[in-house]
Amino acid sequence: MQVWEKYAEAAKLLLRPEGSKVVCSTVAENKDFMERLLAVKPVPFKPSIPNLVYQYTLFTNFEPTVLCELNPEVPED
Template sequence: MPEEGRNVGNIIDDQTRESKEAKQANSFLRRTLENPNLNQYWYSAYTIDVLVKEIEDNASKAAFLSTPSLYFSLNDKQLKDNSYVFDVDPQWQKHPNFVRWDFNDPVNIPECMWHAFDLVLIDPPFITPEVWSKYAEATILLLAPGGKIILSTVQERGELLKQLLKVEPQVFEPSIPKLVYQYTLFANYQSRHLSLHNPEIYQH
């Protein structure tokens, strides 16, 4: 086998091993099943790791809209204590940092949380313009002046999201193992971690 072939094989093996190790290390993925009735599809362990690094580098208080896999994977205890997960899934309702939130009533958010977060993470269960408009309403209400946004959806929603939230597509594409189509990450700022390719995603 040529040297180039061995190198590519070694890289793929390393990435596969790292992905398996990350999944074993991620307690959220180990213990939390996706609920198809809520259209839940978790990011891969490696994608979660990259996003958590990005969050912990940029936030002191974050709002996680329909992104429980990210909130519950935070390593920074102070950030986790300061942040909140906004979701409709009742399995987390006893957690002190859980806020029951339904996108059909997007501004039903405690007033003490208005404009209180320096980063908002968003991954809606649906990708229609109507749903995104509701998530944008909530995001604008939650975000502090100058705050940052990271979201994931299909690339085709890029123009709409640029209008709603002034976000731009990022190089890093998230791996969502049980989702049949590829998502794109968007952000409203220049990101270090999201400017790199995800080795889990095949580059055409």
């Protein structure tokens, strides 16, 4: 998790004070950590990476208009 703490530190330096949109990806098990770190929540769409043994999840700090549906090539949990 130390790597994500450094990413978040760098991202916060780049974010506008009035607010910016954040999109990041990590495994679903990091949900609580990511919400605490960057105030992001998981979205239904998941990147399709067939050869990995684990599935990535996308997280955003806004309600997206195009990441709202689970893609059919990725099995549901």
